Amino acid sequence: MKKFSLLSTRAGALFLAPATALVGVFVIIPFFWVIFVSFTNRTLLGRTAVDPDFVGLQNYFALFNPATFFTRGQFGFSLILTIQFVLLSALIGQALLGLLLAWLSQSVTPTLKSFLQTAVIAAWILPEVVIGFAWFAFLDYDNGTLNMILRGLGLPPGDWLLQQPFWVIVFFNTWRGAAFSMMLFNSAFQSIPPSYFQAADVAGATSWQKLRDIALPLIRGHVVTDLILITMWTFNVFTPFLLTHGGPSYRTEILSIYTYRIAFKDFEFGKGAAVGVVIMLINLAFALVYLRIAHKKPVEAE
């Protein structure tokens, strides 16, 4: 019997039209437009706002100028800061902590499990401005909860946002995003047949051995997925702006905040667009790796 189609090609095209238009205008066109703008000296105000000149690679030369590349507040400094931020807060912080949280959740009582998961997920679902303000209060020098605890323990308090701003955003982002890795690993662990662990229990394996020798090899695909996704998100995240505004003196100015400052504070759209292009190229590399793996997955799951 011939399989008849439920929706003719024409009706299908009609169904696709609204989504195509929206995605086209607000996702695809910006992709090409940002490349175009990065070759101009477009600004927000003045003559070059209406009639920008084509400047070739000048914006890119300015970004990669070796004389200022590593200077604080310049592109190179921001790029390196962002890489450190991603390595520490996503790859080490969120992924390892998420793994630990998921593993702990497997082996504690249901009450404790729901307490743990609620706390971790609350950090993740609340709106970012609320979280930013909560941390501002948490880190306050005179009255903040953190310094209150440190004083209570007899430890010296600190003005963390001024003294260690980079570590603040690293811990902040780890705390904020660990829930995703935890949930992904939770569902990964649940996909492992319990009999594997029971057999290991009979053989007297420790929890660490079970994690290392049974669970981790089986969820390798999930681990890779997790690492790529959280890397991409952390690389593009803007939330630390709400806590530090990129300061003090550019010490927490990751690339997303740098782009914002160049484009919307200094009004240099051309240069801001060039930063955007670099960000997109890095995103593209990660996305291609991810899609390649995600496409392979059905085979791997056999």
Add this chain to the structure above:
Amino acid sequence: MQKRTQNIFVRRTVFAAAATFLGTVFALPLVWFIFAPFNARAELGLAIPSPFTLSNFATVFENTFAMQALLNSLIQAAGGVVLVGAAATLAAYALSRSPIPGKGAVTYILLLFSSVVSGSAAMVPIFLIISAAGLIDTHLAVILVFAGGLLPTAMFILRDFIDAIPRSYEESAMVAGASPLQAFFDVALPVIRPGIVVVVVWAFVNIWGSFLIPFILLRSDKLMPASVAIYSFYSEAGTPIVTLLAAYSLIYSLPVIALYLFVNWKFGFRFFGGIKS
């Protein structure tokens, strides 16, 4: 054998202690939020309110600017959600059911673009496109930008969902004489509904909580959503008016918490919520 039992006991205790510790560490930055909204003299320090009072909320409710901002958040989130929900459902259905050539490629390209064109990379061109369209400082600007940005993922989730529904549902309806449109609206749509709910909740939470897009696209106070308006609760010296901020933050967070509980109750918060832009 006894040693074994002892080991298990020790292990359980260590695990429970670790879980309690980590849970507490995660909760600590938020504990302040449980008390400050109900304390008329709240400061940045942790303090149990004495007495518990709702006066901070009363102050917020009297602040027309603050209430307008919540309404703006609602307008922008609702507008975005309607667009995303409708366009994504139609598109996902077409991708799943119609014989359009190159469907696989479309999905692939959409996913690629949506992950490459992030808010931080595209803030300049998005601002320029909205400028060129004359939409700067309008609700519509925020709604459209979010609809475009969230659609690829929404379509992807819904397509998976529709692919899992047997075609025989609509086929039998059409054998019985229904038109393709009737098959879509009367047969397929009710079955897809849980998927749409998930997408709609996800989109709502994303738009409701976002800061960057309205921050760069809006200028006038009367259009600001709560996420941006919250920064007006600072005194002229730049210090936050803590009592107002705390109460307002709680009100502003309530829809997100309610939706989370709803999804959790209805579907189990497994992995739907795992997809976040």
